[in-house]
Amino acid sequence: MCPKQIAIDFGTSNTLIYIKGRGLVLQEPSVVAINKNNDRILAVGFDAQRMIGKTPVNIQIIKPLKYGSINHFDIAKVMLQNFIEQTKQGGRFFKAFSRAEVLVGVPSGITQVERRGIEEVIKEAGARKVMVVKSVVAAAIGSGASINKPKITFVVDVGGGTTDVAAITLGGILVENSIKVGGNSIDEAIIHYLKKKHNINIGEITAENIKIKIGDAIGKEEKVLEVTGQNLTSGLPILVNINSAEIFTAIKRPLDKIVAAIKKVIEQCPPESAADILENGVVLTGGGSLLNNFDTLLRNELGIKVTSVEQPLIMVTQGLGITLDHLDLLDSMMLEYSPRDIQNKESIIQEDKDIEE
Known part of the structure; x- marks a missing residue:
């Protein structure tokens, strides 16, 4: 069985998720509402955005990304997990996101440390493999x-x-x-x-x-x-x-x-x-x-x-979705596997075999 292929535009203002074969399945604000007394997540996305400026002292509104990089690691991870959960189809969720290959857009000016943070959040959310592409390139492809x-x-x-x-x-x-x-x-x-x-x-x-x-x-x-x-x-x-x-x-x-x-x-x-x-x-x-x-x-x-462009908000996601159909071109373009994935390529192949068996 082939792993699920997913594209994520993990943006400062909005998070968009594209699943190969289904298209754009989620577009929500990158916002989280948290109860400071017990650190429990109360709402994410639009539900959290509606709380902005109207929360009591025990509830904090957090935007876990700043300038395109992760600002609150744990909260970003939980937010992404919540968003992934929302992409259920017919009550069945593709196998826990654990076998997914994820292509994510990142800002051009991102540092290696910031890039690694984004990769780690997606990995921690359950993805098996993370690949990155600069958002501006994805936008060009989408256009x-x-x-x-x-x-x-x-x-x-x-x-x-x-x-x-x-x-x-x-x-x-x-x-x-x-x-x-x-x-x-x-x-x-x-x-x-x-x-x-x-x-x-x-x-x-x-x-x-x-x-x-x-x-x-x-x-x-x-x-x-x-x-x-x-x-x-x-x-x-x-x-x-x-x-x-x-x-x-x-x-x-x-x-x-x-x-x-x-x-x-x-x-x-x-x-x-x-x-x-x-x-x-x-x-x-x-x-x-x-x-x-x-x-x-x-x-x-x-x-x-x-x-x-006609739909500027989804152009990066659209380009990432197109790129999912051409992952074989990653090595010849500016799209690239993360360093960790390159190092672990053989173990990933073995992982696939073990899962299929």
Whole structure:
């Protein structure tokens, strides 16, 4: 019996799981609610997200990933186990996840230690083998780009915790850059601005709602939104009207950092790649790219065309799912087995034989 093959986009903001033969089976926020008195997990995903800002002192809301790497190992493991449990089909769960081959997307700028942490969490959750691919490459594959050709595919993946930028060609990364700025940074900028300019405090859910409703990457929109927050002086609830011009001012700094990161990669590309970049432009993906007029901002700043994918939130997972059908190409691409799996390849083969017997 062949082992189950699973792809996981283990993101700072969201976790997505794809099972070969079934497609995308889970898309939940990477959030956990825990009872501090006994360390018991109370809720994960959407159930935990709904508790944000409304919990008593004994309940803590934790996001176990930060900037694409594991921040709370044990909680990340339990969260992943809960998510895996939710992928039951017809009341039957594929054999305890213990025989699964898992392909996971990781940020470009991740360190070996951070990468090992992600691998260990997935292993601890029960996976038999873990393989990794850079999320920006998976996003390129998911968008339909032919990354093995001698043509530059330029990808910008704006996630919750990081923005990854890469020029990809001939199955490898020519130049890449990763910064710890993403959708969450934009939310944080809105929170900071309202504290400074309006003397009110808002939560991350409210900040994200403001970003979605009146956020604009080029300051073109002229919208007003009534926002409820907490007066920092009196501590009492207060209503204020916020306009889109203010939000543009608030989020300009993180947007400038993303643009600078993209320009840095373009500048580092060899001169021969300029024609490809000009012809093919930029593929824009990731949940952070849903900010209104983000693609227009990049066109204005870079002077090249920008293509926004239709489903940016699932593009990495889609690419990982496609890659599951071509695992034989891992050695010739930037996709790779983890060092531990390479070292234990013979024992893994023997494990398969033992299980089948």
